[in-house]
Amino acid sequence: MAKNAEVESSYSGRIRATKIFRTIICVLLCIISIFPFYLMIINSTLDSITIKAGVHLLPGSFAQLGENFTNLMKKAEGVGTSLWGAMLHSAIISVPATILTVYCSTLTAYGLTVYNFKLKNAAHTFIMAIMMIPAQVSIIGFMQFMMKINLYDSYWPLIIPAAASPATYYFMKQYMATGLSLEIIEAARIDGSGEFSTFNKIALPLMKPAMATQAIFAFITSWNNLYTPSMMLTDTAKKTLPMFIMALRSEQFRQDYGVIYLGLFLTVLPIFIVYFTLSKYIIAGVALGGVKE
Template sequence: MTPPPKQKKAWFGKSLIYVGLIALTIACIIPFLMMIINATRSNEEVLSGFSLIPGNSLAENYAALSSYVNIWSGFKNSLIIAVLVTVLSGYFSAMTAFGFAFYQFKGKNVLFVFMLVMMMIPGQLGLIGFYELSKNLGLLDSFIPLIVPAIASPFTVFFVRQYLQTVMHPSLIEAARMDGASEMRIFHTIALPMMMPAIATMSIFTFIGSWNNYIMPLVLLFSPEKYTLPVLMGFLKGSQVAENLGSLYLGIAISVVPIMIAFLFLSKYIVSSISAGAVKE
């Protein structure tokens, strides 16, 4: 028995969509695959052209890379900064968003508009002033100016506030207050779990932005043992390591792996936490 024409048309449309998605997936995976493969090849093999066969020069490439920079020290520094910025920014941005969404106070609208304006101003414009401020406070060559200012994220606050207003009804807060719950308990036990999908979404961008931050660590850090991974990778451009493309690919691969892990982990967390925002009227 042959299927009806409508079912044939639907099946053809779905097949076309799946083929397109598979093609896009392959196109996205190939650059990462080539990066990993080239990290195992020698300079001559990389220059010889495209290949999907791994080489045997991984140890030599790692030795050449380690002879010039302490890649794992930069990895550790970047990880410390990125994790602290992501966690602190997510928590305090959620608290700020909760206040903007459900509390009434004087100057609320003015502060919210000011926050929206700050979203449109590039951070590089205040780099000189921020450097002078850090210098006067004695915070140069430390991680503090790289972590504390990044906690205040206007875009994260805006995104979480908009999300919270769609998933959380004010009556839920009123019911918790009538049961005797304090404001902090309401935030931690009711609002925060419901905001987790939005926080996880923004945490991906926060972590990637902090991990890839190059200008601020370059300006504020002076000690080589405190350099972040992007700064160390920038130093490789004019070094002898730049003559060994395999070593460069290896350094890039090491710097990209945490971003891929964070994205995969938080993506799963988003999917598993969608039900946390369900509210029954």
């Protein structure tokens, strides 16, 4: 008995040491991930000379933050649109594009998961093949097509194509393979529920964690997109936020590091808001999955 107790004690000690080691690693990884953002926020409250002097962990004064903001607004006057206008333009594109990406990709994955038809595998293979084609290959033809239908230099070419997202479709299909019970769908059909009603009222609520994850990725992708808007938008009054930041990249702007960090902070601020808003659904989904298992 004493020997068994000694073995159990040794085993418990190893488990405790493993948990402590994992916790330390997770904390270190967390710090490494958060530290660049922390420095960005701190540097946005400092002047350029202080930033050049070395790394600072304490924030500067509100007066310096206000001065950096004033200088940012002054430098934005020659761009053709204001900072707030550029953020609004990015939001006009990113919000509907994110909704289309998540909803249409989930609907496509639902159709190829729930229904059985002859071309099911071929459709899946075709969607996966589209992932192999870079956007740069098709951009010229896409621009010509938009010109022919009079949608060039508008926001529509940046919103409508978001409905076709092979990467989001693939993620949702893999999630449905384990997270969506076909028995529930069949029961809803037996009760007289229509196909779209079943999808919207039964399937979508079950997909919330996966949809929240993909909504974060889709919003970040659309918000930070520079290549396609630069090709599609020629009117300076329609500049998105990445285009606005690029337009400010003069030699004088590069030297004012406080203004640079403040501009970067304002750029990623909406991304933080979206992430913290949707992260609760991800956490809830993980907790629900742990209870089921």
